[in-house]
Amino acid sequence: MQKQSAHFSFGNETEIEDLGNGLKRQMLGYNEELMAVKIWFEKGAIGYNHAHRHSQVTYVVEGEFHFNIDGVTKILKPGDSCLIPPFADHGATCPTGGILIDTFSPAREDFLED
Structure with missing residues (x-):
């Protein structure tokens, strides 16, 4: 894994x-301890349920998302956010199309692999 992104992006x-x-x-920026990523979802796109060792905070920039975290589903809209603890099963569907900002701690090494 690269150690960190440039200071400005x-x-x-x-x-x-x-x-x-x-x-x-x-990718918006990262080092070994923290990562921020912008994700675009087309209308109807699904971020399938998965789990990972990282803490995650997701912020909804645009659109409507149906988030499932450990079996609980909530509808999130612009300005809303959620905290996903390490190893929590989670995923989202986006019936409208939209944009998320995901932050991870530590950084997602798998996002940086070639």
Whole structure:
């Protein structure tokens, strides 16, 4: 894993990775302890349930998301956020299309692998 991103990141110069299935990801900044990522969901896209060792806070920038964390589902809209503890089963669907900012601690090493 690279140790950290550049100190400044410009949205129009930073790669946007197409993850498939209506999802795109852009790295905003990271070091070994913290990572922020912007995620675009097309209308109807699903972030399938999964779990990982990282603490995660997600902030809804745009759209409506149906978030499931350990079997509890809530509808989140712009300005809302959620905390996902380590190893919690979680996922989201986006019926409208939208944008999230995900933060992780420590950084998601798997997002940086070639």
